[in-house]
Amino acid sequence: MAAAVAAVSDVPTSPWSLTQGISSSAAGRYLASMTSVASVVKAIDVNRPGLSVTKRNLLLFFAQGHYLARGGGALFAEALYATDDGVDLDDLPLPDAVEPPGSGALNTINTVLMRYADLSPTDLRTLIRASQPWQLARKSSSSPRIEWAWLTDWFTRAEEIDDPDDGRPTRTQIAAWGAGRAG
Numbered sequence: 333m334a335a336a337v338a339a340v341s342d343v344p345t346s347p348w349s350l351t352q353g354i355s356s357s358a359a360g361r362y363l364a365s366m367t368s369v370a371s372v373v374k375a376i377d378v379n380r381p382g383l384s385v386t387k388r389n390l391l392l393f394f395a396q397g398h399y400l401a402r403g404g405g406a407l408f409a410e411a412l413y414a415t416d417d418g419v420d421l422d423d424l425p426l427p428d429a430v431e432p433p434g435s436g437a438l439n440t441i442n443t444v445l446m447r448y449a450d451l452s453p454t455d456l457r458t459l460i461r462a463s464q465p466w467q468l469a470r471k472s473s474s475s476p477r478i479e480w481a482w483l484t485d486w487f488t489r490a491e492e493i494d495d496p497d498d499g500r501p502t503r504t505q506i507a508a509w510g511a512g513r514a515g
Contacts, residue, residue, distance in 0.1 A: 367433040369408040375441045380449050390456040393419045399440045401487035412478045414469035418457040
């Protein structure tokens with residue numbers, strides 16, 4: 333499983349860059365369906381080159397969780413599995429050419445990179461092992477697969493959403509803005 337997220341070949345950075353937006357061929361498209369893990373890995377590689385496969389896999393846990401919490405469905409279809417090293421994926425061949433993720437997916441990937449990419453793999457593993465989704469998967473007698481519902485529940489809990497120190501709007505602020513628009 334560890335080789336699942338191997339290096340993807342280099343392409344021009346503009347369609348993948350989180351700071352430059354998406355390419356004109358994808359501009360204005362809203363992708364309701366999920367993207368592939370290869371596209372997410374490519375976006376991570378372009379915007380944070382040189383990360384180890386282990387660290388990228390750990391970041392995929394946070395990217396999937398935050399994307400699910402935003403209500404957009406799953407970011408990628410491939411399953412994450414709880415392991416002693418944190419998380420891993422099925423051994424999947426990654427295609428050389430993949431489409432860039434849509435802007436919503438890129439926003440989530442950017443948020444995850446800003447929030448977690450400077451942490452060490454040990455710190456990321458500690459956060460993941462403390463999470464309920466990882467613990468539930470490790471206790472499962474059938475499979476160590478981390479279920480999307482568990483990720484959604486974990487990343488939408490009050491402690492995650494209503495932290496006033498992280499700069500994101502809290503549920504109370506979002507509700508107040510929604511009420512202001514309705515009136």
